[in-house]
Amino acid sequence: MVKQKVLVAGASGYLGRYVVREFAARGYSVRALARSRGKLADEGPNFEPAIANIVDAIYIGDAINSASLKDACKEVDIVFSCMGLTKPQHNITSEEIDHLGNKALLNDALAHGVKKFIYISVFNSDKMMDSSMVKAHELFVDELRASAIPYTVIRPTAYFNDMGMFFSFARKGHVHLFGDGMNRFNPIHGADLAKVCVDAAEETGNSEIAVGGPDIYTYDETNLMAFEALGKNPKITHLPMWGGNIVLFVIGLVNKPLASIISFALSVSRIDNVAPPTGTHHLKDFFGKLAAKGG
Ligand SMILES: NC(=O)c1ccc[n+]([C@@H]2O[C@H](COP(=O)([O-])OP(=O)(O)OC[C@H]3O[C@@H](n4cnc5c(N)ncnc54)[C@H](OP(=O)(O)O)[C@@H]3O)[C@@H](O)[C@H]2O)c1
Structure with missing residues (x-):
C-alpha cells in the first residue's frame, strides 16, 4: 500500500514532535517543516522526542518569508500545522506567524491539491479575542473555513x-499568580494530543474538536503539585488581575511580542478552561520527571 504523505509544520516544537512521532508510528511518510535541522536530533526540554531519525524528509522554511514555504506541500496528502508564535521573537508578531505564515502554507496546500488541513488553534478562543495571539489563530481559522480544502481545527487547553x-517558578521557590488561582483547567500531554491530531487526519469532512487532558486542576492545585514534586514548601502570591493589565500595558509600550504572550497568559487565567477530557498522561508524573531531571 502507498504511504500517505503528511507535512508537519511546527515539527521542532513541543506538540509538533509528538505529532511527527504519532504519524510515523501509524505508517505515514512524514515531511517536517522546520526553520533549521539543528534541534531535531535532540530531545526537547520537556521530554518531547527527537525526530531527526523518524522523519522521511525535512523541509526548511520560515513563516515570516512566505516564498520559503513554496512547494513545502508538493506531493503531500495531508498538512498538519501547529506552527505558531509561543515565545517572544524579536519584532515578530502572532499575526505574521499564526495568521499569515499559516495562510502562506494553506495557499501552497491549495496549489498542490492537498486533501486535508489540520490546524491547532486554542480552546475557548471566543472568550479570549482580546489576545492578539488568539485573534491571529482565529483569523487563520476563518481563512481555512473559507477555503475549499477539507479541514479539522483542534482546540486544545494548555x-x-x-x-x-x-514548575520552573516553583523551583525558584516562589510563584506569583495573577488572579485568585481558583480557575480550573485540564492540561494535556503532547503524546495524548498527538493521538487526537492523527485521528483527525483519518476522518473525512470538516470538523472542530475541543480537547483537554484527563485531570482537572485549579491553578493553585497545579502549583502546589509542582512544589510537592520538588519537596519544597509552597509559596504562592496572588496578584490582582488589574496589576496584570498594568504590567501588560507597560510592556506593550516597549516590547509588543512579549506583550502578546503575556496578554494570552492573562486571558487564559481569567476563565475556566475545561475541555472534553482524553488521554492517559498525568501532570503529577510529568512534574515528577522534571523534578528528577534537576537543573
Ligand atoms: N502550549 C500550549 O499550552 C498551547 C495551548 C493551546 C494551543 N497552543 C498552540 O499550539 C501550537 C503549538 O504550541 P507548542 O507549545 O507546541 O509551541 P512550540 O513548542 O513553541 O512550537 C511552535 C512551533 O512553531 C514553529 N515556529 C515558530 N515561528 C516560526 C517561524 N517563523 N517559521 C516556522 N516555524 C516557526 C517553532 O519553530 P522553532 O522551533 O524554530 O521555534 C515550533 O516548531 C501553537 O500555535 C500554540 O499557540 C499551545
Whole structure:
C-alpha cells in the first residue's frame, strides 16, 4: 500500500514532535517543516522526542518569508500545522506567524491539491479575542473555513510544556499568580494530543474538536503539585488581575511580542478552561520527571 504523505509544520516544537512521532508510528511518510535541522536530533526540554531519525524528509522554511514555504506541500496528502508564535521573537508578531505564515502554507496546500488541513488553534478562543495571539489563530481559522480544502481545527487547553513554566517558578521557590488561582483547567500531554491530531487526519469532512487532558486542576492545585514534586514548601502570591493589565500595558509600550504572550497568559487565567477530557498522561508524573531531571 502507498504511504500517505503528511507535512508537519511546527515539527521542532513541543506538540509538533509528538505529532511527527504519532504519524510515523501509524505508517505515514512524514515531511517536517522546520526553520533549521539543528534541534531535531535532540530531545526537547520537556521530554518531547527527537525526530531527526523518524522523519522521511525535512523541509526548511520560515513563516515570516512566505516564498520559503513554496512547494513545502508538493506531493503531500495531508498538512498538519501547529506552527505558531509561543515565545517572544524579536519584532515578530502572532499575526505574521499564526495568521499569515499559516495562510502562506494553506495557499501552497491549495496549489498542490492537498486533501486535508489540520490546524491547532486554542480552546475557548471566543472568550479570549482580546489576545492578539488568539485573534491571529482565529483569523487563520476563518481563512481555512473559507477555503475549499477539507479541514479539522483542534482546540486544545494548555499543554504540559506550559505547565513546565509554573514548575520552573516553583523551583525558584516562589510563584506569583495573577488572579485568585481558583480557575480550573485540564492540561494535556503532547503524546495524548498527538493521538487526537492523527485521528483527525483519518476522518473525512470538516470538523472542530475541543480537547483537554484527563485531570482537572485549579491553578493553585497545579502549583502546589509542582512544589510537592520538588519537596519544597509552597509559596504562592496572588496578584490582582488589574496589576496584570498594568504590567501588560507597560510592556506593550516597549516590547509588543512579549506583550502578546503575556496578554494570552492573562486571558487564559481569567476563565475556566475545561475541555472534553482524553488521554492517559498525568501532570503529577510529568512534574515528577522534571523534578528528577534537576537543573
Ligand atoms: N502550549 C500550549 O499550552 C498551547 C495551548 C493551546 C494551543 N497552543 C498552540 O499550539 C501550537 C503549538 O504550541 P507548542 O507549545 O507546541 O509551541 P512550540 O513548542 O513553541 O512550537 C511552535 C512551533 O512553531 C514553529 N515556529 C515558530 N515561528 C516560526 C517561524 N517563523 N517559521 C516556522 N516555524 C516557526 C517553532 O519553530 P522553532 O522551533 O524554530 O521555534 C515550533 O516548531 C501553537 O500555535 C500554540 O499557540 C499551545
